[in-house]
Amino acid sequence: MKNLKKNIALMxxxxxxxxxxxxxxxxxxxxxxxxxxxxDTKSEAILSDYFNxxxxxxxxDSKKAAELGAKLATSLKAFDKSxxxxxxxxxxxxxxxxxxxxxxxxxxxxxxxxxEHFKTLSKDISDMVAITGAKSTLxxxxxxxxxxxxxxxxxxxxxxxxxxxxxxxxxxxxKRTIN
Amino acid sequence: MKAVKIIAIVLLVAFVGIQFMPVERNQSDGxxxxxxxxxxxxPSDIKNKLQxxxxxxxSNNTQYPWYNKVQPVAWFxxxxxxxxxxxxxxxxxxxxxxxxKASKLRSIIKQIESGEMPMDSYTLIHKEAAFSEEEIQQVxxxxxxxxxxx
Numbered sequence: 558m559k560n561l562k563k564n565i566a567l568m569x570x571x572x573x574x575x576x577x578x579x580x581x582x583x584x585x586x587x588x589x590x591x592x593x594x595x596x597d598t599k600s601e602a603i604l605s606d607y608f609n610x611x612x613x614x615x616x617x618d619s620k621k622a623a624e625l626g627a628k629l630a631t632s633l634k635a636f637d638k639s640x641x642x643x644x645x646x647x648x649x650x651x652x653x654x655x656x657x658x659x660x661x662x663x664x665x666x667x668x669x670x671x672x673e674h675f676k677t678l679s680k681d682i683s684d685m686v687a688i689t690g691a692k693s694t695l696x697x698x699x700x701x702x703x704x705x706x707x708x709x710x711x712x713x714x715x716x717x718x719x720x721x722x723x724x725x726x727x728x729x730x731x732k733r734t735i736n
Numbered sequence: 737m738k739a740v741k742i743i744a745i746v747l748l749v750a751f752v753g754i755q756f757m758p759v760e761r762n763q764s765d766g767x768x769x770x771x772x773x774x775x776x777x778x779p780s781d782i783k784n785k786l787q788x789x790x791x792x793x794x795s796n797n798t799q800y801p802w803y804n805k806v807q808p809v810a811w812f813x814x815x816x817x818x819x820x821x822x823x824x825x826x827x828x829x830x831x832x833x834x835x836x837k838a839s840k841l842r843s844i845i846k847q848i849e850s851g852e853m854p855m856d857s858y859t860l861i862h863k864e865a866a867f868s869e870e871e872i873q874q875v876x877x878x879x880x881x882x883x884x885x886x
Contacts (some may be wrong), residue, residue: 651833658839673846677839 569618597640600689602632605711607682610663611709614719615726617669626671633657645688656681671701672720679709680686686710686735694736700729708732754807762798762817768829771795782878786826789854789865793820795827803861816855832885841883845876 596604606629613622633656638649659678665672683697699708703720711717716729737818767774792798793816804813824840832840847853848867859866867875 651835655833655835655839673842677842681835 560632564659596636596686596689597634597637597692599636600685601692603629603636603685604682604691606632607678608712610660610675611711611719612717614668615717615722616671616705617668617722619671620661622668622671623664623666625659626665630657630664634659641688647690649685652685656685675709675719676704676707683708683710694734696731697733697734697735698729700725704729710735751807753874757807759807759810759814761800762796762814762821763800764796764885766817768796768827770828772826772829775830779878783877785867785875788862788866791826792862792865793817795821795860796825796879797827799859816858838883838886841879841886845879845883848875848879 606625608696610622610625610629613619613625616730633653636649636653638646638653641649656678659674659681663678664673665673686695693712696711696714697708698711698716699706700718700720702725709719714731716727716731718726718728721728764799769775772778772786778786795838798804798817803809824844829837849872851867854862854865854867
């Protein structure tokens with residue numbers, strides 16, 4: 558009888574400590590995930606260049622957009638995917654290659670073309686953020702009028718349209734809040 | 737009068753001289769398995785249009801008419817081919833990821849839609865390379881469908 562009690566107590570103890578350990582692991586796991594999902598210095602540099610480029614397009618400044626396109630291409634090439642999971646690395650390499658090409662085109666085009674490339678670039682950057690995460694809260698905004706609908710990312714909730722600039726500055730809405 | 741003669745002779749000598757400068761020809765044997773026409777089910781009229789209008793600068797094989805072998809035309813052409821292939825090489829289509837294909841298709845559609853491609857300097861000589869309004873719609877529709885099927 559005494560033995561049985563002892564056994565039950567032992568089993569309970571084991572069960573408790575086991576579930577506790579699991580809980581801890583879960584927490585650790587969450588912690589890890591949060592750490593990797595908050596962006597790294599390279600992805601943050603890409604985002605910073607992307608936002609500056611977007612702002613140049615908002616102000617219809619083609620020359621500045623071209624300079625920033627070249628800058629963005631450089632930071633894209635400097636991206637370090639090695640700290641991501643193997644399956645993510647492949648996707649990231651694909652995204653970065655595509656985005657680099659669009660950034661390079663923006664560096665040498667007129668504003669109409671710059672905006673065309675910015676549309677696909679925005680999709681790439683948005684897909685990158687889905688993997689890398691970002692330090693600050695981002696807003697995915699959407700203008701239904703531009704070329705069958707065009708999205709972009711912004712750090713500001715207020716809509717300022719990079720596809721139309723001054724012509725239709727506030728056209729669009731916040732589609733999604735990221736983070 | 738004498739000066740004009742001398743200049744003419746110098747130019748002639750220079751013209752003949754540059755004909756002997758080596759030039760890289762964009763030609764290769766066979767079509768790789770990754771070719772756009774081989775991996776996609778392209779209707780024959782569109783296939784023919786792309787071949788005639790695009791493949792000279794966007795593939796590994798250029799059809800060279802005689803005047804394209806004369807300098808400095810050949811240099812001018814060579815530059816365009818190099819640039820064209822760097823942007824898009826139909827022969828290497830299937831080596832691109834879905835994301836890259838969608839990107840390229842978007843650009844193809846925009847370039848044909850806006851009339852930027854094929855280039856004016858090209859269609860000036862290659863009349864058959866120019867797109868009619870109907871052909872533009874036809875090719876764009878095909879490319880749109882292909883993009884949506886990726």
